[in-house]
Amino acid sequence: MLAVVKEQKTKGVRLKQVPVPKPQKDELLIKVKIVSICGTDVNIYDWTPWAQSHINPPIIVGHEVVGEVVEINGKSKNIKVGDLISSETHIFCGRCYQCKIGNKHICENMQLFGIGRNGGFAQYATVPIKTSWKNDKTIPLEEMSSQEPLGNAVHVIHRVNVKGKTVLVTGLGPTGLCAVAAAKAYGAKKIIALNRGSYRRVLGKKMGADEVYEKLPEKYLNKMDVVLEMSGNEIAIQTAFEAARIKATVIIFGIPKKDISLNFGKYFIDKELTVKGVFGRKIWETWEDVSELLKSKKVDLTKIITHRFKLSEFEKAMEVMKSGECGKILLIP
Amino acid sequence: MLAVVKEQKTKGVRLKQVPVPKPQKDELLIKVKIVSICGTDVNIYDWTPWAQSHINPPIIVGHEVVGEVVEINGKSKNIKVGDLISSETHIFCGRCYQCKIGNKHICENMQLFGIGRNGGFAQYATVPIKTSWKNDKTIPLEEMSSQEPLGNAVHVIHRVNVKGKTVLVTGLGPTGLCAVAAAKAYGAKKIIALNRGSYRRVLGKKMGADEVYEKLPEKYLNKMDVVLEMSGNEIAIQTAFEAARIKATVIIFGIPKKDISLNFGKYFIDKELTVKGVFGRKIWETWEDVSELLKSKKVDLTKIITHRFKLSEFEKAMEVMKSGECGKILLIP
Amino acid sequence: MLAVVKEQKTKGVRLKQVPVPKPQKDELLIKVKIVSICGTDVNIYDWTPWAQSHINPPIIVGHEVVGEVVEINGKSKNIKVGDLISSETHIFCGRCYQCKIGNKHICENMQLFGIGRNGGFAQYATVPIKTSWKNDKTIPLEEMSSQEPLGNAVHVIHRVNVKGKTVLVTGLGPTGLCAVAAAKAYGAKKIIALNRGSYRRVLGKKMGADEVYEKLPEKYLNKMDVVLEMSGNEIAIQTAFEAARIKATVIIFGIPKKDISLNFGKYFIDKELTVKGVFGRKIWETWEDVSELLKSKKVDLTKIITHRFKLSEFEKAMEVMKSGECGKILLIP
Amino acid sequence: MLAVVKEQKTKGVRLKQVPVPKPQKDELLIKVKIVSICGTDVNIYDWTPWAQSHINPPIIVGHEVVGEVVEINGKSKNIKVGDLISSETHIFCGRCYQCKIGNKHICENMQLFGIGRNGGFAQYATVPIKTSWKNDKTIPLEEMSSQEPLGNAVHVIHRVNVKGKTVLVTGLGPTGLCAVAAAKAYGAKKIIALNRGSYRRVLGKKMGADEVYEKLPEKYLNKMDVVLEMSGNEIAIQTAFEAARIKATVIIFGIPKKDISLNFGKYFIDKELTVKGVFGRKIWETWEDVSELLKSKKVDLTKIITHRFKLSEFEKAMEVMKSGECGKILLIP
8 A cells, every 4th residue: 555654864755665564463454535734744754853752663643533433453443444533643551540530531551543653644553442533423523634733722621711702812723723713713803913924814713713813013022912823933932922912821742843931930920821832632522522513513624624635645635735825735645 | 316317319317416307197106115127228328229219318217117106197997106116018908909909018109107108216216007917025125126028928828838848948038037036937848948147047047947057068969849949049059940849939029139040941831830029918817827837936036136236236246247156137126 | 850759668769859969078970871670679669678688768770870970079080071981889998807818799898889979860970089980981882881780791701610510590680691691602512591481581592592581490400511590589599409410519699589498418418509699790800701702793783672761750660560571771861 | 267247138137157258269268357337337237218128138248348358369469368358348340431431339230348248247257359348457456347438528529629618528427527537638628527426426526526516507507608517307408408608519428318308599590509428439530548647647546546346246246336426336257
């Protein structure tokens, strides 16, 4: 089968023929229908420090996958051959302290699909049964592949109360766009969104932002009840803290490339802020919420799906991805 | 009367004779019984950037004051001449949004006693009735003067759940020492405390720390449920984030002298931390709790009162204060 | 001027001519534009035990009022003659413990507009400045008069998390209908509503309920994440507790006419429920949220405004009100 | 071996010789060292309606057990032959929704040790490995047998914030006594306790109550921040709601014998109360907290252990238990 393989500890990947994998015990074999590109995949392609510390080549990359189950090796209560499953990237152990108290998503012994083990930029993939989500077939196939970023956004919103609040979203990558949509669906009063490039500001409006800007207008300084930092960009992070009002909550989701320098007195203390990091998404509570948002059409992910490529066009897709002039990019194997 | 006056926009203060002040409308005149030295007073003495941006000389310094009411200009429901009152440093407006929703302690139009207006390093002082706390006379007079740092600590503990938790306190200045005592009183499971100097580590043990160290032992990395950062010290802040376990809460109370550089990915996101700033103390909820802790002897502040000086010995007291070889230092006018 | 007066300690009210009132210090005189009928007014009309313990005739009844300011006796920062103000029924003292910690809505010394003092079923009324809400003139006048029930509903939703939850609403009186709308606006996953009469079930659907029933279908027993009991009806209350799933939250808003008998073991303990009472609405946080919901058209109150009468037709309006075949009923003086 | 067996669907139990049981897969065989009597055991003895709906004779009764492991059938990460284990009564499934989100203690498919299956009033007992708690050997053996009521109390305190609060405890049975101790350990400001019989009021004082009464003094009506209803007694429940201040939290732990009639308007709504049921205790979070309280001597359970009997004296022990003139009663097989 065709697969995108990280073969070397250098920049780039290789498209090549590899054998169809065999599902191990308690795994599924799926025929990949769609797999979308995540920012993480760009890191892996570019062989950034993050990638260097997480990836041990050779490995098949890609994790935002939807596929049809063609073989089940083990027992599954609800998944059958022919089902359409999406894969949760975070493969939890189920035994550590965090798993036991209901925080599987931040398991202490996490393994990562398409990062620590072979993933889904391929015609077939193997997925643990325990991290397979059976999709409701009324949801459009294209949306099924992009539930992870919406799940991140929903998990963000579950870490902060947006009901009747003024919300700033900094950064309109796919997850930032989903955060706009989730804040809207869950009752934010007003949503302001920032993004450097205009392409994604247009998408921000489509997803429900009341106002979008390149830079924060001065009138909003110290005025936001809630700030969702989705970019990891240094300037955006400073803006996030500047925009927060006294007693506000700031969510940190975007991962900066380097350390961030922060005036603790001015922000944390003088505003008595609450700042919360967000990692992944709850397994399976968040997936249930995502499914509901998609089924009820409260969120329409197709609005941010802007490009579709064949898997063999991977390099072209990666180029568009890096341009920032895109929403979600789908690959069809 | 004798008073400690910040006269010039340079380092130092001056002890001098000034007239006894007249209470304005809705103010009290108090005869100062004891006034203790706060870290803020060191900033003012040293004319640090913080002081430069907050102080407009000439001003009488000092704010942790207990005094006897000698004159009341206005109406007061419960305060009478002869009462012993302590002063809350943060003079709230009572009209802004934060005041209206019960957050007077972080009022948007705050004025500061002994910083933005004349304070209590003097034989007499005027205090707004609305920021005067009438003391229960069963509490020892010396403790009455040091309720603000204990109030800070109690407010810290009200921002985080310590019940049955493993708590790290970084920095054992007077407020850090009070944080140890408050964490103990409110049911922490185990309290580890860090301080560079050994003098205050001894005090830390006296206030209830189970273990005290100069540096965090490696076995506690990623193990603390709750971290209270009370020092503002750059290295201590890094340690605070290192020590926090996945899903921990970190309290930021100590004000760093400069910006702090932080690995957002490693701390905020990978551990999904909650980080909360803490400012001042609730008016009057915290004061009621402090009063209760002192009356019931659950906290014994006299253990950290290590030095007493006459007001005229201010310079000597400031020297001891800067040495770090002290707990709380009292001045008697 | 014409006014509806509770004159006797018996059933009924009297329409009569009375002098236009004079605003006392810190009060407004308003020309009443619209006043809507509340369930409380029915209690007063019928002289129920509740009314007997709260009303001391003679008194002008009515409290859900919008009027134009014609005279201001005192200072007001933002209200001017000509403004359209709605009145908050709960007149707080501003000095008690609850007022001080941000809970003015449940003040310990509450006075009630149109209940403990003259109200708004009249051509003119006097209203304290401190309980007058200045309306945004882009909101339709008819909606301005019905912000209190929507405010109750919004306050209900602020006492419980509905984000992504399955919500049951028992009782579709005007506040129940508003609760459906508010749960919808704030991100409930699915809203089931119960009402005995079919007229209001139709309105329930219009306000956003996914499903409406006379009785709870068996499949929903022990399945609801959140239950909002808005009826005060004995059977509905039992249903509310039956419908709640393990660990659910139940809101108690409807006031029963008599004591309710409850199986504590089966409900509170075996399901480990959280049950919260709700009183009034936050002053002014809730009003700000209500205003936003109306301005943004997230909630359209005109859908539940079903009848309009002249003030002189009060008796006819009261008859319709009692039939249950209505939504909100407006009176135009 | 000797065992206390519920043989008939009538009042009473029978002491008889039965074979030593064999541990099934994933079970331990323990030699029972101490087993204490719980209120539930009285229900079973008396064949109350609750017992009739939960018990299917014949069954060996008793669940508050500590024993030495003599055989292990299956794998256990930390338990070895010779360890002293206490048994958690609630045998969870580990697969239902509540188990998955960290609420194993309120599992939807719960089985009960000593109630739904053979228990510990015997010389030997079998216990699932998954509900066996390995004791720290520095804790006195007698305290090991009574960790369940302390666990209930700790779980109560984890459902409500007692830090700096005025707490009323209604009912001083063993769990009520533990609730006093836990409220004390976790920073309550003042603890008032009520009990009909004077014997247990004396124990209440020993466990840390500041004041104990037969009836609530009038001055405390509407004054308590937190109320812990531990009795299930009808009058005590009314008192609990009467004592609660506006915005208070009331915990419902005691199971009433019949339905309770309650004025919803007066309590839930006019005071805007939060009322929370409490069931069992968290597995294993609560056990860890209990262990810590015992190891640190913050709670001394031996103060409430008032009687010790041989297992063969079961009937005599039951008599004392019913008299109410006792704390915890231990049986030694």
